[in-house]
Amino acid sequence: MAELRSVFSHIDFSGRNRIVVAVSGGGDSLALLFLLKQFLDDRGGLPRPTAVTVDHGLRPEAAAEAQAVAGLCRRLGVLHRTMRWQGTKPSTGLAAAAREARQALLAEAASDLGTDIVLTGHTADDQAETLAMRLARGGGLGEAGIAPATLRENVTWFVRPLLRVRRQVLRDFLRGLGVSWFDDPSNVDPLSERVRVRQSLADLEIIRLTEKASAAAREREMLGERAARLMSEHGRLPAPGLIEIDAQALHAADADVAGYTLRILLAVAGGTAHLPPADRTASLLASLREEGTRSSLSRAVAARVGGSLYFHRERRGLPNLALGSPDRPASQCRLWDGRYRICWREPVEGLCIGPDGGAGPGLGAEEARRAPRWLALAARAAQPAVWRGDRYLGPAGEWGIELEPVAGPWAHLVPCFDLAPARAVLHLLEGANIPCPPWAGHKAA
Incomplete structure (x- = not known):
């Protein structure tokens, strides 16, 4: 014993x-x-x-x-x-x-x-x-x-x-x-x-x-650490809902690392619970070497513009979430589209969270400077907004509603051997920090 x-x-x-x-x-x-x-x-x-x-x-x-x-x-x-x-x-x-x-x-x-x-x-x-x-x-x-x-x-x-x-x-x-x-x-x-x-x-x-x-x-943990490094060093969020990564850095990486990184970015941009298939991702990665390439996988659109690859949620299949009813209390949290944890505290009967759909205002100067205009607008169209019936009321974040970005495959559960990529992509999305695992010295045996 x-x-x-x-x-x-x-x-x-x-x-x-x-x-x-x-x-x-x-x-x-x-x-x-x-x-x-x-x-x-x-x-x-x-x-x-x-x-x-x-x-x-x-x-x-x-x-x-x-x-x-x-x-x-x-x-x-x-x-x-x-x-x-x-x-x-x-x-x-x-x-x-x-x-x-x-x-x-x-x-x-x-x-x-x-x-x-x-x-x-x-x-x-x-x-x-x-x-x-x-x-x-x-x-x-x-x-x-x-x-x-x-x-x-x-x-x-x-x-x-x-x-x-x-x-x-x-x-x-x-x-x-x-x-x-x-x-x-x-x-x-x-x-x-x-x-x-x-x-x-x-x-x-x-x-x-x-x-x-x-x-x-051990191999999965090492692969995740290398993918996390790639995302941390070469990724950014130029506009809400739009992920960017340096194309040259991604294509120059080891094939396994590049493929895993791309699978993560597609799943996170699309809000899916599972990574896309490795073979389909490899084909998409090869096509993204060409300027102007645009394709979709795992509910995400991937586009090559200049020296960058951009990822955003495609517009189909976006959900509507009612924020209250007479027989259901407010003050609750729900996962929206696999991309945001949405929490509200006040009575909001008659309102719902749905996609912006292009109804929002034009781009601010900073957004227009940081990303191609058409991509920023496409990403915004899939962002959560507040609606009353068919009347657009504004971005969800401006209505006292908490929006916490989540990382699609790890929205609910994060295995300890995926901590590095989950942390890296959440940092990229400006989401919450992941607490350290309860290991002595914070390392798994």
Whole structure:
């Protein structure tokens, strides 16, 4: 059990009075709870852990399991809280919806407790299964697997300290303590892809896949750092919604770096949750060597003008977002078009956020000087504005509405191995800073 003694050594708990540990009652999460309690007790008991169990309301026995976890936590001297997924459950995409609901509830519990860390019990087996499924779909950047830590909504770190520990080791640890656990029936359901993959993986294959994921994560991190440098040194925001990068610098970069940088800029300009395909991006990059080239990909328009490449959101498919109604309170935040987090505080019944569409005023002198006029106007047409019916009222930022730029693929979640490019592109967009991960020395193990 020597490998279990160091699972928290790379996490910086200092300055935190509380941390959340997700405990379903399964073997992995219970082992995480007991290991964490031992670790913290050896160091004076701080920060204090709170175990949170999420009842998805999908199995009748889930409520009793949550109560059993609560009872175990009382005996262990750990605070416990049950969070329930309320409302109607979707008929399709249930697993993804449950995962998002679980993360949201755990983040809510962390916020209530004034902490930014949630620990989860993902194991080396989970990592191997995830990578096997991604390889079956083509791999790519996904070969990095599950990140050791992921930042949610720029606030909450989901940290996975057991990613290098085998599931069997954790169960042996619990047996040594005389602790039993619940087995979720879905974990043996052959209709689940993950279950079928789990049953097919031998021990040596699990070791090989976890090592492959670690190597791919290092490569992804290094690639991201080089792309971040390219964007930081040669990118700028000459007008709202318009990204510019030096064409010569992009074309002179290593092909992998140039391609990854271009994929990021297209996804961010278009507000898409996923990077565009690498092969289509490579073709677009080759075409952008010619002056006057203009093309679109991932809802973004890319144009070569002079020595620069410009990117802006294309005009099709832009959303409208109602800002209030008699039965819905104001003071809320929503993601708009995958490019902005929009927050409003005052009652705004009858108003909505929609695209400028060219209804706004002409360019200011500074905007006209910094970018080609037609590109600045095209970018502005896709910027958020306030409307009452078909009446244009002005740019959203002039109505006391907070606009926070977000980086499309990382609008909700930022894996720790993508911190460098996410930070660079948010700096380019004049967005919020990303907090440092909770690593000792701010470096992932």
